[in-house]
Amino acid sequence: MPTRLKEVDIVIVGLGWTGGILAKELSEAGMRVVALERGGMRATNPDFAIPLIRDELKYAVRNALMQNPARDTLTFRHSQAERALPMRQLGSFLPGEGLGGAGVHWNGVTWRWTGIDHALRSHYEHRYGKAFIPSDMPVQDWPMTYAELEPYYDRFERTAGVSGKAGNLRGAKQDGGNFFEQPRDREYPLPALENSYSQMLFRDAALQAGYHPFPRPCANASRAYTNPDGSRLGACVYCGHCERFGCEANAKGSPHITVIPKAMAQPTFELRTHSWVTKVLLDSTKKKAIGVAYTDVSTGEEYEQPAAIVALCAYAINNVHLMLLSGIGTAYDPVTQKGIVGRNYCYQPGGGGVTLFFEDKIFNPFMATGAFGMALDDFHASEEFDRSQMGAIGGATIAVGNSNGRPIGYRPVPAGTPRWGAAWKKATAKWYLRAMNIGVTASNMPNRYNAYDLDPAYKNVFGQPLLRLTYNFLENDRKVVGYIGQKAAEIARSMKPTSMTNPGTLGDYNIVPYQSTHNTGGAIMGASPKDSAVNRYLQSWDVPNVFVVGASAFPHNSAYNPTGPVGALAYWTADAITKRFRNRPGLLT
Amino acid sequence: MAHYSRRDFLKTVGTVGATGIAAAVGGDAAEAQSRPAAVPAPQPVSHAYTFLTAPEAAFIEAAVDRFIPADELTPGGTDCGVATFIDRQLAGAWGSGDRMYMQGPWQKGAPTQGYQSPMTPAEFFRAGIAATNAYCRKTLQKEFDRLTADQQVKVLQDMEQGRAALDGVPAQEFFNLLLATTMQGFFADPVYGGNRDKVAWKMIGFPGVIAIYSEHIKTYRNKKYDVEPKSILDLS
Numbered sequence: 001m002p003t004r005l006k007e008v009d010i011v012i013v014g015l016g017w018t019g020g021i022l023a024k025e026l027s028e029a030g031m032r033v034v035a036l037e038r039g040g041m042r043a044t045n046p047d048f049a050i051p052l053i054r055d056e057l058k059y060a061v062r063n064a065l066m067q068n069p070a071r072d073t074l075t076f077r078h079s080q081a082e083r084a085l086p087m088r089q090l091g092s093f094l095p096g097e098g099l100g101g102a103g104v105h106w107n108g109v110t111w112r113w114t115g116i117d118h119a120l121r122s123h124y125e126h127r128y129g130k131a132f133i134p135s136d137m138p139v140q141d142w143p144m145t146y147a148e149l150e151p152y153y154d155r156f157e158r159t160a161g162v163s164g165k166a167g168n169l170r171g172a173k174q175d176g177g178n179f180f181e182q183p184r185d186r187e188y189p190l191p192a193l194e195n196s197y198s199q200m201l202f203r204d205a206a207l208q209a210g211y212h213p214f215p216r217p218c219a220n221a222s223r224a225y226t227n228p229d230g231s232r233l234g235a236c237v238y239c240g241h242c243e244r245f246g247c248e249a250n251a252k253g254s255p256h257i258t259v260i261p262k263a264m265a266q267p268t269f270e271l272r273t274h275s276w277v278t279k280v281l282l283d284s285t286k287k288k289a290i291g292v293a294y295t296d297v298s299t300g301e302e303y304e305q306p307a308a309i310v311a312l313c314a315y316a317i318n319n320v321h322l323m324l325l326s327g328i329g330t331a332y333d334p335v336t337q338k339g340i341v342g343r344n345y346c347y348q349p350g351g352g353g354v355t356l357f358f359e360d361k362i363f364n365p366f367m368a369t370g371a372f373g374m375a376l377d378d379f380h381a382s383e384e385f386d387r388s389q390m391g392a393i394g395g396a397t398i399a400v401g402n403s404n405g406r407p408i409g410y411r412p413v414p415a416g417t418p419r420w421g422a423a424w425k426k427a428t429a430k431w432y433l434r435a436m437n438i439g440v441t442a443s444n445m446p447n448r449y450n451a452y453d454l455d456p457a458y459k460n461v462f463g464q465p466l467l468r469l470t471y472n473f474l475e476n477d478r479k480v481v482g483y484i485g486q487k488a489a490e491i492a493r494s495m496k497p498t499s500m501t502n503p504g505t506l507g508d509y510n511i512v513p514y515q516s517t518h519n520t521g522g523a524i525m526g527a528s529p530k531d532s533a534v535n536r537y538l539q540s541w542d543v544p545n546v547f548v549v550g551a552s553a554f555p556h557n558s559a560y561n562p563t564g565p566v567g568a569l570a571y572w573t574a575d576a577i578t579k580r581f582r583n584r585p586g587l588l589t
Numbered sequence: 590m591a592h593y594s595r596r597d598f599l600k601t602v603g604t605v606g607a608t609g610i611a612a613a614v615g616g617d618a619a620e621a622q623s624r625p626a627a628v629p630a631p632q633p634v635s636h637a638y639t640f641l642t643a644p645e646a647a648f649i650e651a652a653v654d655r656f657i658p659a660d661e662l663t664p665g666g667t668d669c670g671v672a673t674f675i676d677r678q679l680a681g682a683w684g685s686g687d688r689m690y691m692q693g694p695w696q697k698g699a700p701t702q703g704y705q706s707p708m709t710p711a712e713f714f715r716a717g718i719a720a721t722n723a724y725c726r727k728t729l730q731k732e733f734d735r736l737t738a739d740q741q742v743k744v745l746q747d748m749e750q751g752r753a754a755l756d757g758v759p760a761q762e763f764f765n766l767l768l769a770t771t772m773q774g775f776f777a778d779p780v781y782g783g784n785r786d787k788v789a790w791k792m793i794g795f796p797g798v799i800a801i802y803s804e805h806i807k808t809y810r811n812k813k814y815d816v817e818p819k820s821i822l823d824l825s
Contacts, residue, residue, distance in 0.1 A: 051824040054798035057777040062683060069690045076702055085698040085705055088690045197810035239800035362813050366795055367802040407776040407795045419749070420656040420768055421742070425792070429662050432793035433813065457694060510701040 002293060002302035008032040008270075010577070011292050011307035013277045013322065016101020017563065018549040018570040019313030020255035021159075023263035023271075024229075025574035031582065032268045034305060036275035036294050039067075039098030042256055048246030056406045060244045063090050065105045067097040067315070071297075072460040074317065074467040076511050080334065080449065084468045086458050092510070093347075093517040094244065095315040099273065100256035102315060102517060103563075107243040107370030107403055108219035108252050110162045111560035112153045112568075114381040115182050118146045120556060124393055127383075133393065136448045137476065138344060140555045143527045143536035146182045149568050152575075156567030157189060157217075160253025161225045161233045163372075164188035164217030179212035180381035192372075193222045193236065198363050198436035199374035202400040205495045211376045216399060218371030219253030219563075231258040240404040242370020252370065274298040278462050280310050280326035280546060289328075289546050295462065308585070309545050309577065312523075313570075316552040316562075317452075320522030321467040324454050329523075329533050329542045334449045334470070340533045342453050344446040344521035345469065346557035349477045351504040352396065352440030352485025355412050356497035362433050365405030373401035379484045380443065380559045392479035394443035396559045398488045401439055405432070412437070415501045438488045440503070442480045443559040444520075450474075452522050472509050481506040518562050520554040537576035537588045538569060544587045549573050638673070640680035640711060647734035648718045649675055655741050656771045663788040666771060674774030674783030675714075684711030710766070717763035720755035721748070780822040790818040798824065 009031040012019045019035055027033045047053075058064045067090070075084035096102035116123045119141045124133055133139060166187045167177025192215035195203070206213040220236040227233065236251040250257050263269045277294045281304065291306035312319045323341050324331055332342035379385050380395035387393060404410060412435035413427040455468035485503035492500050526532025529541035538553050540546040549570050551562040580588055638646050653666030653675070663669055678684055686709035698705040706713055722732045725744060729736055733744060747753035748764040755763065774783030776790070778798065784790065790797055797818035805814060 051798045051819075051821045054800060055778055055780075055821060057773060057781060061773060061777075063688065068688050070686075070688055073690045078699075078701070082699075083696065085696060085702045086690045086692070087702075088704050089688070091703060194806045196806065200810070235803065237800070238802040238806045240802075241800065362809075362811050364805075364809050364812075364814050366800065367806050367809065367814075405795060407789065407793060408773050411772075411776075411793075420745075420771075422658050422660055425657065425660065425662055429792045432795070458692065508701055512701065512703045 002304045004304045005306065007291070007306035007308070008034045009307065010034075010309040010311060011036065011305050012311045012313050013292060014038070014101060014312070014314035014318070015099055015255070015260060015271065016096065016313065016315070017103040017255050017567055019311070020100070020103070020259035020263065021567065021570035022311050022313060022549065022574050022577075023269060024259040025571070026578060027263050027266035027269035029578040029582075030268060031578070033263070034270045034272065034307070035263070036277050036292070036305065037099055037271065037273050038276040038297065040273050042099045042104060042246070044246065044248060044250055044257060048248045050248050053245055053248050054239075054241055056408050060406060061408055063094060063244070065096055065098065065244065065246065066090055067095045070461075072466070074321075074469050075455045075458050076469045076471070078470070078472040078508060080470060084455055084470070086466065087511055091512045092515050093519055094514070095317060095517065099260065100254055103255040104246050105244050106252075106517075106563060107561075108160075109371040109373075109561040109563070110157060110160060110217050110219045110253075110567075111558070111564040112150075112182065112184070113146070113558050113560060113565050114180070115146055116381070116383060117556075117558045118142045118144070118149075123383075124387075128388060132388070134476070137393065138446050138448060138531070139393065140526055140531060142555065143525050143532070144572070149565070149572060150182075150185060152568035152571040153564060154185060155571045156564065158228050159231075159258055160219040160567065161190055161221045161227055162188050162217050162219050162253065163190040163193050163222040165192045165215050167214055176214060178214045178377055178381065180377045188217060189227070190222045190225055193218065193220060193369060194238075195372070195374060196363065196368065196400075196402055197361070198402055199372070199400045201436070201495055202438060202491070203374045205491050206374075206376050209491055209494060211378045211491075213374050213376045216371060216373035216375040216401065218369065218373070220369040220371050221251045221253070227258060229258065229262050231262065233257070236369050238367050238369055240366045240368040240406065243403060275303075276462075277322065278325070278464060280312070280322060280328060282327065282543060286327060287543060289543050309547065309581070312546065312548045313550065316519050316522065316550045317467065319548050319550055319552040320452050323523055323533070323548065324452070324467070325464055328540055328546055331453055332451055333453075334451050337448055340524075340529075340531070342451045342522055343448075344524045344555050345450050345452055345471055346444040346446055346520045346554065347471065347509070348516040348518040348557060349442040349444055349473050349481050349506050350440065350515055351506050352442065352481040352488060353438055354485075354489050354492045354501050354503050355435055355437045356492050356495060356500045357412070357414050357431055357435050359434065359498040363402070363436050364433060365402055365410060365435075368402050368404050370403045371401075373399045375399035379487060390479055390483040392476045392483070393445050394476065394480050394559065396440050396442040396480055396484040398484065398491070399439050399441070400436060402436065407432070414499050438492050440481060440485050440488050441559050442477060442484065444557040445476055446521065446556050447474055473506050478506045518551070518557060520551040520557045520562060523548045523552040524555045525553040526555065535588065537581075538573045539576070539581070539588055541587070545585060547573055547577065636673075638676040640684065641672075641676045644722070644732070644734075645715065645718050646672065646676070648722065648732070651734040651741055652745065652767060653771050653774070655738065655745055656768060657775055662792050666775065668785070669775060669788050670779070670783040670785040671771055671774035674777065674781050675770050677782050678770060678773075679711040679714055684714070685709055713758070713763070713766065717755070717758045717767065720758040721763070724753055724755050778821045780820065780825070787818045787820055790820075
């Protein structure tokens with residue numbers, strides 16, 4: 001029998017960015033908070049100390065900071081007709097595990113999403129007509145406007161120490177920032193980072209072509225910084241070991257150095273590591289959660305933690321898995337299109353980028369930060385960009401990011417070079433310092449068949465069904481990547497490289513090579529329980545004392561990284577809990 | 590073309606800890622004269638293996654020497670420690686299937702579904718080596734490490750491009766894993782046994798693990814950063 005513990009006000013499942021923000025805000029408001037993290041404790045010192053943290057094999061190849069698929073993974077197939085098979089090793093995406101979650105090993109790119117993103121269906125229907133949206137593409141508006149979320153975007157940027165340059169201050173366009181961004185109330189907390197040589201060349205070429213390049217906003221601190229909570233960040237040293245690593249300089253905005261220590265200072269907060277939540281426990285009506293069941297994976301002992309509120313703050317994929325395992329809401333069936341939980345899974349198509357080789361230039365790719373970059377939003381945030389030309393919904397950002405030059409993973413050679421042998425070696429030696437990449441990151445629109453459910457055959461270590469992912473890239477994605485990839489190639493050609501690769505085309509989705517850890521949807525937010533799993537406060541329509549926080553709430557994926565709105569929505573939800581739900585529990589309207 | 594495998598070499602010298610294997614497998618005298626001299630191995634290479642059997646070690650050494658041939662840039666793969674690296678990886682947690690979902694049912698999947706073998710990476714390597722040797726015996730009457738360098742290159746190319754079918758092991762999948770593990774060994778920190786004396790980092794100009802570039806990001810735009818690379822091994 002599981003040990004039944006004393007009831008608390010809120011139990012938080014997963015202690016990364018979203019769990020950390022809720023833990024801090026709610027414990028500071030005097031609520032009794034227990035956070036259950038399935039991984040272990042982590043601290044910058046000693047866990048991320050040099051030289052050991054600079055181990056590409058351990059961290060970037062063997063994924064030391066990530067979830068362990070031996071215990072739990074998902075199964076994957078392209079379509080209903082295929083049999084899903086387990087993702088036996090991590091590849092395409094890298095969910096984190098342990099204190100701080102993926103907020104420890106992320107690169108730090110921190111966007112506010114576009115005006116179009118916040119009102120997606122309305123925008124396309126108004127601008128292009130209802131018929132422009134395919135009938136199998138269930139796009140919908142966010143349930144809150146950009147203006148409503150603006151103060152929360154701001155809070156997250158201040159917390160994480162985001163470096164950048166505003167392009168629009170309260171409606172006034174600013175030189176050097178993102179011309180197409182929505183109005184922000186004030187500047188970024190930190191100035192933009194220094195640019196690499198490749199970024200400067202790209203900026204000049206993009207300006208020449210009439211585009212609007214700007215420094216990509218990133219949670220890599222351009223100088224030492226103390227955030228509004230008093231958490232101190234160091235200055236980034238451009239070491240080129242961000243993504244998949246922890247930052248030894250505390251220069252990457254991460255929950256383990258910001259919100260989590262603040263929560264831990266509160267007497268009403270308790271953290272339990274190695275605590276794997278297997279289920280949210282519901283009462284007999286199935287309309288109310290009474291707590292969670294979890295296993296201490298260091299002892300095997302089982303517990304029940306009663307709580308007045310349950311907040312699912314695990315990685316986006318795991319939030320959906322827990323809802324389906326617990327029977328929160330109705331599971332989505334893509335054949336009948338009935339049910340909600342599991343629908344609108346989206347990802348991040350890439351592949352349209354080009355690599356440029358210059359006989360006479362040196363780029364030193366290892367001098368880098370995870371997130372710094374020179375980007376342009378002319379084919380994404382811009383409402384003037386006419387999507388009927390492209391024949392597709394969405395867009396893509398074009399950027400020179402060069403996040404690292406770690407040599408197991410980064411070894412650019414011109415097209416046609418063999419993968420091994422003398423010619424490969426010669427080309428690798430010649431071009432490692434002399435290549436740069438222009439990346440194309442595309443949005444991803446939902447499709448009725450791209451969805452999660454529970455796998456009928458495969459189980460995790462607790463004997464529970466694995467999550468099953470049915471997903472592929474579709475025609476809309478191929479058009480976006482193809483069209484905007486050509487725009488990137490035009491800029492590249494104008495830079496007159498010695499040679500360059502052709503822009504890639506988007507084939508079938510492949511779960512093997514790393515692409516991005518931008519898995520979204522499955523427990524989407526919306527204005528009505530008819531088309532969403534959670535309401536605008538990320539509160540389950542079906543079980544209102546369950547909040548599901550994270551990118552699982554996104555109804556589609558932008559051509560941006562997800563963490564900016566993930567952080568903003570966590571603050572927004574924390575406010576809804578402390579200021580409203582706490583006093584009057586029930587469905588918030 | 591004269592060719593000496595590691596197996597022959599050991600028979601001749603009767604010892605391990607040999608140097609200059611790259612030179613021994615490099616080809617005949619005329620060919621050697623037409624090529625730049627190989628960079629000598631910095632110090633004796635350990636050939637003590639804990640996972641690989643002698644025939645398996647001979648296979649891996651030959652394969653990594655074809656992937657990373659000795660030339661003016663670096664010694665061959667074996668002398669760079671890549672075979673040692675692979676042996677240690679196979680003997681360790683990764684080879685044993687650590688951090689892999691190993692539960693059935695097992696079914697052959699599409700390539701886009703990834704690794705679906707019930708074998709651990711170490712078992713898969715072992716089976717792949719045996720199957721490649723069987724293929725070589727059948728088509729060329731010798732095991733892989735006894736073939737000429739040109740023959741070895743041809744076998745590897747046929748596996749890479751899907752022209753060689755191995756019995757019981759998907760040839761392209763084995764080839765890709767062998768190549769990926771070789772590149773890991775060549776470019777990983779020398780603390781793992783490969784990339785000896787940081788030869789691969791020196792070859793490309795990667796400065797290693799200290800990586801404090803706060804000022805250099807500005808002062809080294811379009812300028813080569815020439816330093817002796819530092820590894821975890823150097824700093825430990």
